[in-house]
Amino acid sequence: MSGIKKKKKLAMVIFSGDLDRLMAAFIIATGAAASGMEVSMFFTFWGLRALKKKALTGRSFLGKMMGIMERGDISKASPSKYSFGGLGRWMFGKMIRAKNVSTLYELRKMAIDLGVKLYGCHMSMKVLEIPREKMIDEINACVGVGFFIEKAQESDVHFFI
Amino acid sequence: MSGIKKKKKLAMVIFSGDLDRLMAAFIIATGAAASGMEVSMFFTFWGLRALKKKALTGRSFLGKMMGIMERGDISKASPSKYSFGGLGRWMFGKMIRAKNVSTLYELRKMAIDLGVKLYGCHMSMKVLEIPREKMIDEINACVGVGFFIEKAQESDVHFFI
Amino acid sequence: MSGIKKKKKLAMVIFSGDLDRLMAAFIIATGAAASGMEVSMFFTFWGLRALKKKALTGRSFLGKMMGIMERGDISKASPSKYSFGGLGRWMFGKMIRAKNVSTLYELRKMAIDLGVKLYGCHMSMKVLEIPREKMIDEINACVGVGFFIEKAQESDVHFFI
Numbered sequence: 079m080s081g082i083k084k085k086k087k088l089a090m091v092i093f094s095g096d097l098d099r100l101m102a103a104f105i106i107a108t109g110a111a112a113s114g115m116e117v118s119m120f121f122t123f124w125g126l127r128a129l130k131k132k133a134l135t136g137r138s139f140l141g142k143m144m145g146i147m148e149r150g151d152i153s154k155a156s157p158s159k160y161s162f163g164g165l166g167r168w169m170f171g172k173m174i175r176a177k178n179v180s181t182l183y184e185l186r187k188m189a190i191d192l193g194v195k196l197y198g199c200h201m202s203m204k205v206l207e208i209p210r211e212k213m214i215d216e217i218n219a220c221v222g223v224g225f226f227i228e229k230a231q232e233s234d235v236h237f238f239i
Numbered sequence: 240m241s242g243i244k245k246k247k248k249l250a251m252v253i254f255s256g257d258l259d260r261l262m263a264a265f266i267i268a269t270g271a272a273a274s275g276m277e278v279s280m281f282f283t284f285w286g287l288r289a290l291k292k293k294a295l296t297g298r299s300f301l302g303k304m305m306g307i308m309e310r311g312d313i314s315k316a317s318p319s320k321y322s323f324g325g326l327g328r329w330m331f332g333k334m335i336r337a338k339n340v341s342t343l344y345e346l347r348k349m350a351i352d353l354g355v356k357l358y359g360c361h362m363s364m365k366v367l368e369i370p371r372e373k374m375i376d377e378i379n380a381c382v383g384v385g386f387f388i389e390k391a392q393e394s395d396v397h398f399f400i
Numbered sequence: 401m402s403g404i405k406k407k408k409k410l411a412m413v414i415f416s417g418d419l420d421r422l423m424a425a426f427i428i429a430t431g432a433a434a435s436g437m438e439v440s441m442f443f444t445f446w447g448l449r450a451l452k453k454k455a456l457t458g459r460s461f462l463g464k465m466m467g468i469m470e471r472g473d474i475s476k477a478s479p480s481k482y483s484f485g486g487l488g489r490w491m492f493g494k495m496i497r498a499k500n501v502s503t504l505y506e507l508r509k510m511a512i513d514l515g516v517k518l519y520g521c522h523m524s525m526k527v528l529e530i531p532r533e534k535m536i537d538e539i540n541a542c543v544g545v546g547f548f549i550e551k552a553q554e555s556d557v558h559f560f561i
Contacts, residue, residue, distance in 0.1 A: 109384035
């Protein structure tokens, strides 16, 4: 009877912390939200990085590595390939700036503005020792796998990125 | 009333340009098409490589890297792991030839023959500077994220590879 | 009429052999099974490693590499990132032990106990030369892509990991 079509739902697991995969995730999320879908993103493992506030990163090798793991935020995420001493990030960033594609921060902002729900994986936060206050305020909730499974069951489209 | 079962649909995002992941993607795609599913593959980021025509690749380190990024085609794609100076590709290729598993080119040909729809991501083509004429003629269309989201919503099975 | 809700089904392709991705896969699988979903995991390519019995691994470079490819089992799987000469595994393992998160073996055991179906990809077993007897007894079947596509079509949630 009703002419109202039920909104389709998209549930994404964001496992990767690579710049390019995070970009793909946010492009899909914002595109889906702009098309009227209800979008939930679950950030787990390295993907949690995408929810961190801007932060400084150590310079020494171990410091840098620890920084990536402990304090890294999305401005430090490198493409999953071609990251020869940062060259990959530089090239990719250059290409992206040159073509005027939105950056990751802008994409995250856009996702929030479009009502995309952002969830942090509680267990990963504990394991990677990322306290809630180091993450952006716009996170909807820090949840467990049970919450995610429930959301996944009521969703129509799923991706693991 | 009708005994005709609606065809199930598979929508895949092919993000990776790694030989092994591309093989897995085409094996799933051809298997699904052979089982009567309607299959759409969306090639984005590094995955676009799988839609390129054969091409020569530079030999120097930077040339090789640039070649991979700018001119690389699927014969140059290396497995995502174990690519110690090409050793990974050699070993994997050897194993595959030895066991007579179809190669990537053959899998792509098979996908096309089985009616799998191939779509290139328009934005990635711009960012990676891959013009349409460097890509195979069999691509169905170069599309944006909106087109993909629409296809995803009417599909039953989804993968991000 | 019936108040019985049909069980939702989850079908996962486990392509990766990386410790962190395998952990994520088993955490999702056990979480879904615990929530009452019917879960099928299809292990293909490097993911097959997760179904192997414990095994020794060679020490030399090539031996180690071959060991990873030919004899590697999940205790040798390294996180997909930060595996600087094993440091990544050590750090990740340390973090995990420190926080008392279940290890991969425990997660696999839990999945089996919860009734998660484990399938090995027959073609990958041939290509990677992994005989059935080197794999755990609890595998439900070694199957081809057609079997997987059928399962995927009757499933509600899908992931490629």
